[in-house]
Amino acid sequence: MAEQGIGAAVRRTEDYRFLTGRGHYTDDINRPNQTHAYFLRSPHAHAKIRKIDTKAAKQAPGVVAVYTGADTAADKVGGLICGWTVKDKQGNPHKAPAHPVLALDTVRYVGDHVAVVIADSLAAAKDAAEKIQVDYDVLPAIVDTAKAIDPKSPQVHADAPGNLCYDWGLGDKAAVDAAFAKAHRVTRLDLINNRLIPNAIEPRAAIGEYDPGTGGYTCYSTSQNPHVLRLIMCAFILGVPEHKMRVVAPDVGGGFGSKIFCYAEEVVCVWAAKKIGRPVKWTAERSESFLSDAHGRDHVTHAELALDKDGKFLALRVATIANMGAYLSTFSTSISSYLYGTLLAGQYTTPAIYVEVKAVFTNTAPVDAYRGAGRPEASYVIERIVECAAREMKLDPVEIRRRNFVGPDQFPYQTPVALVYDSGNYAKTLDAALKLADHAGFPARKADSARRGKLRGLGISAYIEACGIAPSAVAGALGAGVGLWESGLIRFNPTGSVSVYTGSHSHGQSHETTFAQVVSDVLGVPLENVEVVHGDTARVPFGMGTYGSRSIAVGGSALMKAADKIIAKGKKIAAHLLEASMDDLEYAKGVFRVAGTDRTKTMAEVAFAAYVPHNYPPGLEPGLEETGFYDPVNFTFPAGVHIAEVEIDPDTGVVKIVNWSAVDDFGNVINPMVVEGQVHGGIAQGVGQALLEGCVYDKETGQLVTGSYMDYCMPRADDLPSFKVGMTHTPCPHNPLGVKGCGEAGAIAAPPAVMNAVTDAIGIMHLDMPATPEKVWQAIRRATPARAAE
Amino acid sequence: MPTVSLTVNGKKVSAEVEARTLLVHLLRERLGLTGTHVGCDTSQCGACVVHVDGKSVKSCTLLAVQAEGAKVTTIEGLANGELHPMQAAFREHHGLQCGFCTPGMVMSAVDLVRHNADPNEHDVREWLEGNICRCTGYHNIVKAVQAGAKAMRR
Numbered sequence: 001m002a003e004q005g006i007g008a009a010v011r012r013t014e015d016y017r018f019l020t021g022r023g024h025y026t027d028d029i030n031r032p033n034q035t036h037a038y039f040l041r042s043p044h045a046h047a048k049i050r051k052i053d054t055k056a057a058k059q060a061p062g063v064v065a066v067y068t069g070a071d072t073a074a075d076k077v078g079g080l081i082c083g084w085t086v087k088d089k090q091g092n093p094h095k096a097p098a099h100p101v102l103a104l105d106t107v108r109y110v111g112d113h114v115a116v117v118i119a120d121s122l123a124a125a126k127d128a129a130e131k132i133q134v135d136y137d138v139l140p141a142i143v144d145t146a147k148a149i150d151p152k153s154p155q156v157h158a159d160a161p162g163n164l165c166y167d168w169g170l171g172d173k174a175a176v177d178a179a180f181a182k183a184h185r186v187t188r189l190d191l192i193n194n195r196l197i198p199n200a201i202e203p204r205a206a207i208g209e210y211d212p213g214t215g216g217y218t219c220y221s222t223s224q225n226p227h228v229l230r231l232i233m234c235a236f237i238l239g240v241p242e243h244k245m246r247v248v249a250p251d252v253g254g255g256f257g258s259k260i261f262c263y264a265e266e267v268v269c270v271w272a273a274k275k276i277g278r279p280v281k282w283t284a285e286r287s288e289s290f291l292s293d294a295h296g297r298d299h300v301t302h303a304e305l306a307l308d309k310d311g312k313f314l315a316l317r318v319a320t321i322a323n324m325g326a327y328l329s330t331f332s333t334s335i336s337s338y339l340y341g342t343l344l345a346g347q348y349t350t351p352a353i354y355v356e357v358k359a360v361f362t363n364t365a366p367v368d369a370y371r372g373a374g375r376p377e378a379s380y381v382i383e384r385i386v387e388c389a390a391r392e393m394k395l396d397p398v399e400i401r402r403r404n405f406v407g408p409d410q411f412p413y414q415t416p417v418a419l420v421y422d423s424g425n426y427a428k429t430l431d432a433a434l435k436l437a438d439h440a441g442f443p444a445r446k447a448d449s450a451r452r453g454k455l456r457g458l459g460i461s462a463y464i465e466a467c468g469i470a471p472s473a474v475a476g477a478l479g480a481g482v483g484l485w486e487s488g489l490i491r492f493n494p495t496g497s498v499s500v501y502t503g504s505h506s507h508g509q510s511h512e513t514t515f516a517q518v519v520s521d522v523l524g525v526p527l528e529n530v531e532v533v534h535g536d537t538a539r540v541p542f543g544m545g546t547y548g549s550r551s552i553a554v555g556g557s558a559l560m561k562a563a564d565k566i567i568a569k570g571k572k573i574a575a576h577l578l579e580a581s582m583d584d585l586e587y588a589k590g591v592f593r594v595a596g597t598d599r600t601k602t603m604a605e606v607a608f609a610a611y612v613p614h615n616y617p618p619g620l621e622p623g624l625e626e627t628g629f630y631d632p633v634n635f636t637f638p639a640g641v642h643i644a645e646v647e648i649d650p651d652t653g654v655v656k657i658v659n660w661s662a663v664d665d666f667g668n669v670i671n672p673m674v675v676e677g678q679v680h681g682g683i684a685q686g687v688g689q690a691l692l693e694g695c696v697y698d699k700e701t702g703q704l705v706t707g708s709y710m711d712y713c714m715p716r717a718d719d720l721p722s723f724k725v726g727m728t729h730t731p732c733p734h735n736p737l738g739v740k741g742c743g744e745a746g747a748i749a750a751p752p753a754v755m756n757a758v759t760d761a762i763g764i765m766h767l768d769m770p771a772t773p774e775k776v777w778q779a780i781r782r783a784t785p786a787r788a789a790e
Numbered sequence: 791m792p793t794v795s796l797t798v799n800g801k802k803v804s805a806e807v808e809a810r811t812l813l814v815h816l817l818r819e820r821l822g823l824t825g826t827h828v829g830c831d832t833s834q835c836g837a838c839v840v841h842v843d844g845k846s847v848k849s850c851t852l853l854a855v856q857a858e859g860a861k862v863t864t865i866e867g868l869a870n871g872e873l874h875p876m877q878a879a880f881r882e883h884h885g886l887q888c889g890f891c892t893p894g895m896v897m898s899a900v901d902l903v904r905h906n907a908d909p910n911e912h913d914v915r916e917w918l919e920g921n922i923c924r925c926t927g928y929h930n931i932v933k934a935v936q937a938g939a940k941a942m943r944r
Contacts, residue, residue: 011881018889019877019896021825021865028824123808201829201837201924202890253827253890254924286830508888508925677884677930684927709834709922717918717928722911746927 503543524590
């Protein structure tokens with residue numbers, strides 16, 4: 001079992017179909033008699049709609065229907081919702097302006113949904129969309145995050161004065177003020193966390209279908225959490241009971257957060273399918289993805305760190321303006337509050353922290369969770385200001401971190417920003433990372449670079465994240481509208497194979513392999529006899545989906561609960577078959593044994609007896625199938641240290657990453673190959689944020705300037721090095737697998753590592769991301785008068 | 791409507807298409823070969839790479855009628871039953887996660903090896919500049935392509 005079970009680098013079950021072109025992504029699915037939808041989108045960032053004339057479009061060849069907001073309103077289709085209520089400093093709930101699926105009388109960002117054309121072919125729908133006449137009264141737009149709260153700025157919603165969604169605070173302000181008053185030194189930093197566009201390579205897609213015979217709907221969707229999508233569509237938008245809605249999220253080509261949310265397009269496809277009596281299919285073009293997928297990050301922050309004379313952190317004060325976009329996406333409000341402010345202790349014992357966040361509306365696409373979701377923003381603030389403090393105090397960046405780490409004997413550790421860290425060993429992880437990076441050899445490498453006319457820099461990032469989202473009661477107290485447990489069902493088939501149904505959703509995370517490893521290991525079933533089913537509300541009992549690096553910690557734990565019940569029932573059957581007392585039975589890896597004897601029954605024999613109960617315990621139900629629900633008792637706290645080494649060509653400003661060393665503590669690891677792959681991908685996204693990616697809206701017109709792969713710089717293979725990845729293992733003490741979650745770590749760790757390295761190389765305190773060659777070149781010239789004169 | 795005749799994965803096919811139909815849409819929608827993916831609309835992402843007369847081509851950049859008479863190989867036709875050495879190397883080295891960019895990556899990598907039987911890391915990274923992956927950070931793709939190239943040399 002060892003080569004297949006927990007801890008083994010098993011090659012993936014799902015690979016064969018992906019490698020041979022036999023995956024089934026949403027756009028690969030075609031339904032009989034289906035139609036194609038094309039959305040007419042707003043070309044303006046902000047405008048009143050005076051009139052929409054759809055007459056010519058409706059008469060165009062192949063067109064089945066054209067709908068506008070008037071049609072959805074007439075059918076009482078509800079608006080999209082935000083599922084997390086954040087209360088402001090006075091205890092008032094955040095402003096939640098209406099978010100119609102098709103615009104009613106106003107468009108609020110370029111790409112906002114104006115009308116949908118449904119036709120026999122996509123080409124016919126697109127041709128007809130050109131015939132729709134929309135009379136716009138263009139209004140001034142605001143896209144700038146910091147300027148949005150200026151009272152003179154254009155107002156996005158009448159019911160959100162000052163463009164303010166909420167003004168939220170967390171922490172003990174008085175204690176922070178007192179600590180600052182007696183500080184030896186205060187380090188101050190203004191920074192921008194650049195807005196990103198998620199860009200899963202599979203564009204979003206949906207198919208809506210209605211069966212008039214049963215009154216049931218089916219929605220195929222590129223979703224990370226089909227059950228939650230069903231809940232939102234049924235209960236809040238369409239008024240359909242959940243048992244009349246099946247949501248299928250088949251193979252999904254990456255999500256990174258952007259596919260968590262309920263979007264207008266899938267709602268419209270489902271609604272329209274009933275109206276026209278035919279399936280309705282929509283697939284985003286990449287340009288539409290840029291315009292209408294929920295974006296990420298977009299913070300403007302001022303931070304202050306108070307220190308004593310030895311570089312011990314006394315207090316941290318953070319003020320952030322966070323861009324929500326034009327409307328609130330499904331979890332948007334929580335990302336820049338509870339998933340951000342609560343992480344500002346980092347790995348450190350900073351005794352007092354106060355954070356305030358003003359969330360603002362702008363005429364841009366909605367902003368919501370993107371890989372890391374709030375935690376990268378927190379980590380960037382901490383790891384940049386700590387670096388600046390070290391430089392100001394002329395302390396070694398390694399030493400200042402070491403002096404402030406939460407010690408291995410301090411767990412559980414209560415931070416001043418609500419979280420209780422469960423476990424960790426930060427110094428050990430730092431030591432491992434320094435060794436992996438050959439930190440001691442850096443001065444020699446820097447000298448070598450200098451001889452070649454290059455600037456070399458090294459950047460350390462010691463991040464922490466809260467994963468395993470989330471204890472439902474805690475999340476509820478903080479405003480979540482849902483529970484954040486997970487469910488799993490394990491079904492033995494009569495001949496001993498196992499079907500596993502999980503509410504987690506895999507869209508690259510490898511659950512079909514790793515979840516099978518867990519079940520295989522615990523129940524003693526060969527891996528090839530375990531099937532993992534996910535992504536279909538008609539097959540999987542229930543689920544909360546995949547985000548926040550929660551799948552193995554919460555979904556895996558739910559499977560452990562189910563497995564415990566399977567073993568408990570199996571024990572009764574085995575005891576009967578062995579004519580032994582239950583108390584005398586031992587269980588390990590799929591075998592029940594009468595203690596101290598060679599009398600055994602395998603799980604396969606027990607399963608067979610459960611379905612062919614000829615000789616069976618009286619009164620016991622036949623069958624061997626159990627469901628487990630798991631609600632975590634705490635978050636998990638993966639942490640690690642990433643060290644980036646960069647070399648900059650001062651003549652061009654091009655930053656090359658020459659070394660990357662990462663040591664992460666994810667607790668126990670189910671499949672190290674998969675975990676390393678997750679780390680690699682996260683680092684690439686973090687490097688993308690630091691060096692390449694940045695969403696740009698034109699400040700005057702509100703047009704999305706970075707609206708394609710020609711304009712938005714995605715990391716390519718030749719932008720990145722190979723990575724050195726190591727691990728330490730401090731098991732999570734409160735979930736049955738001792739796991740913590742690994743999906744977001746790289747994206748959280750990488751941006752400050754890169755920017756600490758870049759600023760180290762140039763010899764400056766700060767530079768905002770992305771550190772493009774032009775910005776770096778300018779920074780070098782500002783920092784080095786001799787070069788400026790060249 | 792024009793008719794286009796070509797050979798796809800060894801089979802002769804013929805279809806009436808609108809002149810504006812792209813090769814990728816002919817493959818996906820008319821021939822049911824959905825292994826070739828569409829990830830962008832500007833010929834950047836490379837999810838749609840197929841082989842046309844033995845060369846890697848972005849099938850979103852070619853009109854179907856331009857493939858008249860051509861021999862096209864898609865990911866479905868790269869190997870019969872068994873995995874092609876490059877496909878096997880991607881599995882062995884975990885060179886794929888969500889799988890969406892994978893068909894294009896594999897088809898592109900196979901063409902690289904035809905040009906360069908023993909590519910070093912730099913060669914692989916440069917060659918794959920036209921294929922975007924959002925999941926893997928390319929680390930394991932590079933390892934897979936080098937291992938696939940080695941296996942193809944055998």
